Amino acid sequence: MRPMNKIAEGIWEIPIGAKPGMRVPARILSSEKLISGIDEGVIDQITNVACLPGIQRYALCMPDAHRGYGFPIGGVAAFDIDEGVISPGGIGFDINCGMRLIRTNLTVEDVKPRLEALLSELFRTVPSGVGTKGFVSADRKEFRKIATYGSKWCRDNGYATDEDIERTESGGMVDGADFKAVSEKATNRGLDQVGTLGSGNHYLEIEFVNETGLLNPAVAEVFGINGVGQVVVAVHCGSRGFGHQIATDYLKTFNQNLSKYGLKIGDLELAAAPIKSADGQAYFAAMACAANSAFANRQVITHRVREAFQKVFGISANQLGLSTIYDVAHNIARFENYSIEGQSRKLLVHRKGATRSFGPHNPAVPAVYRGVGQPVIVGGSMETGSALFAGTQRAEEDYFGSTLHGSGRVMSRTKAKKQIRGDRLRQDMADRGIMVKTKFLGGLAEEAGFAYKNIDEVSRAVHDLELSRLVARFQPLASIKG
Amino acid sequence: MRKFIISDRLTTADIGLDLEADSLNELFAAAAEGMFAIIFGAKPRGPKSLQQEIILRDSNPEQLLVDWLSELLYLFDADGLIACGYEITVDSGENEYTLRGTVDFKIYDRDKDAAEHEVKAVTYYKLKIERAGGIFRCHVVFDL
Numbered sequence: 001m002r003p004m005n006k007i008a009e010g011i012w013e014i015p016i017g018a019k020p021g022m023r024v025p026a027r028i029l030s031s032e033k034l035i036s037g038i039d040e041g042v043i044d045q046i047t048n049v050a051c052l053p054g055i056q057r058y059a060l061c062m063p064d065a066h067r068g069y070g071f072p073i074g075g076v077a078a079f080d081i082d083e084g085v086i087s088p089g090g091i092g093f094d095i096n097c098g099m100r101l102i103r104t105n106l107t108v109e110d111v112k113p114r115l116e117a118l119l120s121e122l123f124r125t126v127p128s129g130v131g132t133k134g135f136v137s138a139d140r141k142e143f144r145k146i147a148t149y150g151s152k153w154c155r156d157n158g159y160a161t162d163e164d165i166e167r168t169e170s171g172g173m174v175d176g177a178d179f180k181a182v183s184e185k186a187t188n189r190g191l192d193q194v195g196t197l198g199s200g201n202h203y204l205e206i207e208f209v210n211e212t213g214l215l216n217p218a219v220a221e222v223f224g225i226n227g228v229g230q231v232v233v234a235v236h237c238g239s240r241g242f243g244h245q246i247a248t249d250y251l252k253t254f255n256q257n258l259s260k261y262g263l264k265i266g267d268l269e270l271a272a273a274p275i276k277s278a279d280g281q282a283y284f285a286a287m288a289c290a291a292n293s294a295f296a297n298r299q300v301i302t303h304r305v306r307e308a309f310q311k312v313f314g315i316s317a318n319q320l321g322l323s324t325i326y327d328v329a330h331n332i333a334r335f336e337n338y339s340i341e342g343q344s345r346k347l348l349v350h351r352k353g354a355t356r357s358f359g360p361h362n363p364a365v366p367a368v369y370r371g372v373g374q375p376v377i378v379g380g381s382m383e384t385g386s387a388l389f390a391g392t393q394r395a396e397e398d399y400f401g402s403t404l405h406g407s408g409r410v411m412s413r414t415k416a417k418k419q420i421r422g423d424r425l426r427q428d429m430a431d432r433g434i435m436v437k438t439k440f441l442g443g444l445a446e447e448a449g450f451a452y453k454n455i456d457e458v459s460r461a462v463h464d465l466e467l468s469r470l471v472a473r474f475q476p477l478a479s480i481k482g
Numbered sequence: 483m484r485k486f487i488i489s490d491r492l493t494t495a496d497i498g499l500d501l502e503a504d505s506l507n508e509l510f511a512a513a514a515e516g517m518f519a520i521i522f523g524a525k526p527r528g529p530k531s532l533q534q535e536i537i538l539r540d541s542n543p544e545q546l547l548v549d550w551l552s553e554l555l556y557l558f559d560a561d562g563l564i565a566c567g568y569e570i571t572v573d574s575g576e577n578e579y580t581l582r583g584t585v586d587f588k589i590y591d592r593d594k595d596a597a598e599h600e601v602k603a604v605t606y607y608k609l610k611i612e613r614a615g616g617i618f619r620c621h622v623v624f625d626l
Contacts, residue, residue: 003506028592039494051573066494066495067493067494067495068495069605069606069607069623069625073495076536086616092625093602093603093625094602094625099602128599129592129597129600130521130597130598130599131558131559131590131592131597131600132592171539185556185560188556188561189556189559189560190555191560198600199597199599199600199626200599200600200602200626201495241559241560241602242603243601244559245556247603248603248604251606252545252549255545255606256541268606268609269605269606269607409494409495410494411494412490412493412494412495413490413495413496413497413626414488414489414490415490439568439596439597440596440598440599442523442598442599443598443599482600
C-alpha cells in the first residue's frame with residue numbers, strides 16, 4: 001500500500017511523489033471503517049489519474065470507490081481545457097449510466113395489493129436482459145436526432161413533459177453532441193436499444209420511504225417526498241451498446257495516437273488525448289451523443305412506467321402524481337467552471353461512478369430545487385434500495401461538485417454466486433417483502449446485497465464530508481433485474 | 483490445444499478469462515469461446531446458420547485480440563449472431579499482426595438461448611500475451 005496521510009476527518013491524501021509522474025496529490029474521501037477495506041487497485045488507479053496532463057488540484061476518490069479500468073469507479077478529476085486531456089477511461093464504457101427517480105402519490109399500502117400486477121406489467125413493457133430490442137422504433141435519421149437532442153427528442157415525440165426535461169441533468173441534452181463523430185458500428189449497436197434496461201447491475205425498482213427513511217423532511221418536501229410509506233420508482237441504466245461501442249472505438253484511437261500527442265500513459269485503459277485536439281474534440285462529441293441517448297433511454301422508460309401505473313391503477317399518471325424528481329448521470333465528462341487559485345476557470349470534469357452535486361443557488365440546478373441544492377440519486381443494492389441526497393456548496397468548492405453514485409461493489413460475481421443460489425435469494429427477498437423478476441436467476445445471486453458495501457456506511461461518510469446531504473432512504477418493494 | 487477458465491481474479495465487478503493455447507490461432511479461438519461462455523454460461527447449441535470471412539490487422543497481438551473479440555461482440559449485439567466455430571490463423575509480419583479466416587455463426591434466439599451476462603466491452607486491463615515453453619497465456623477482462 002502506498003503512503004496515505006490522513007489530512008482531515010474523512011480525507012486521506014497520497015502525496016505527489018508517491019508514484020513517479022504524479023502532478024497532483026490523490027485524495028481518498030472515506031471513513032475510518034471504509035478506508036481500512038480499500039482495494040490496492042483503487043490506489044494504483046487514482047495515482048495513475050494524478051499523472052495525467054492538465055489535472056487540477058487533486059485526483060479524487062469517492063467513498064464508494066472500487067477498482068475499475070483507467071479511473072477507479074468513484075473517480076473524479078478535472079482538467080484544464082488548454083493543457084488537459086480527455087480520457088474514455090475517466091467516463092467508462094457505459095457512458096451516462098445513471099439514475100432517475102420518479103415520485104408517486106401512492107403509499108406502500110396502496111401498491112401492495114396490486115404489486116404483482118404492476119411488476120408483471122413493467123416486466124412486460126420495459127425490455128430487460130441480454131440482446132433485447134427497445135420499444136422505440138427509430139430509423140437511422142431518427143436515431144441521429146435522439147443522440148443529438150436526448151430528452152428533448154422525447155418531448156417532441158410524446159415521451160416527456162417539460163417538467164421531465166427541467167428535472168434532468170443538463171436538461172437531458174449535453175451540448176456539443178455531433179453525430180459525425182459516431183461510428184457506423186456504434187449506430188448499429190444502438191439503433192434498436194432505445195427503451196431497454198440492459199443487464200448486470202441495471203434495474204427498475206419500486207421502493208418506498210421506510211419508517212426511518214425521512215432524514216431531512218424539509219428538503220424531502222421540496223423534492224416531492226412527502227412522508228413515510230410514499231412509493232417511488234428508481235430506474236438505473238445507460239447508453240447501452242451505443243455508448244459501449246463509442247468507448248471501444250475511441251480507446252483504440254487514443255491508444256494509437258498517444259505518441260502523436262507526446263503522451264506517455266502506462267495503462268491502456270487510461271488512454272487520453274488533449275481536450276482541444278481533433279481526437280479529443282471528436283470523442284467529446286461522440287460521448288455527448290451517447291450521454292443524450294442514455295437520457296432519452298431513461299426518459300422513454302419513464303413513459304412506460306407511467307403507462308404501467310395508469311393501466312394497473314386505472315387512473316391517469318397525473319392523478320397518481322408520477323413525476324420525475326431528477327435524473328442524474330453517473331458516468332460522464334462535463335465542462336464546468338470552478339475557482340482555481342482565486343480565478344474562475346472552465347474545466348473538463350470527468351466523473352466515473354460519481355454524481356454531480358451542485359449546491360443551492362447554482363443556476364444549473366432547476367429553479368424549483370435551487371433553494372436546497374440538486375437532487376443526487378444514489379443506487380444501493382437491490383436488497384437495500386436507493387438513497388436521495390441534496391447537492392452542497394462544499395462539494396462545489398472542494399470536490400469539483402461531485403459526490404458518490406452507489407454503495408460500491410466489494411465481492412466478485414463468482415464469489416457471490418458461491419454464497420447463495422439465485423432461487424434461494426429470490427425466496428429470501430420475497431420473505432422480506434421484496435418481489436423480484438429477472439431473466440437470469442444466477443445474475444440475481446451476483447447482485448446480492450452482501451456483494452456491495454453497506455450503503456448506510458457510505459452515505460454517512462458522504463454526509464459527514466458534506467459531499468452531499470442525506471435527504472431520504474428508500475426500501476425496495478419490487479425489483480426488475482436485467 | 484486450447485482452454486479457457488472463467489475467472490474474476492483481476493476484477494471485482496466484472497469477469498475475465500484465463501487463456502492457454504499452443505498457438506496464437508488457438509489462443510484467439512479460446513478467447514472467443516470463453517467470451518460466449520460468459521454470455522451464455524455454456525457453449526451455444528444448435529446448428530450454424532451462416533459463415534463469414536473475417537480479416538483484421540493491427541500492430542500488436544494484444545490490440546488484435548481486443549479487435550477480434552470486439553468484432554464478435556459487435557456482430558452479436560448489432561446483428562444477433564453468436565460465433566460458434568472458428569477456422570482462423572494469426573500471423574505476424576513486419577510491424578503487423580493479421581487474423582484471417584472464417585467464423586461460423588448461429589442466430590440468437592432469445593427464447594432458446596438463455597443469455598446470462600451482457601458483455602459491454604473488451605478491456606485492455608493488464609492485457610499481455612506471453613509465451614513460455616511453447617504455450618501462449620493471457621488474461622482478458624470484460625466489462626459487464
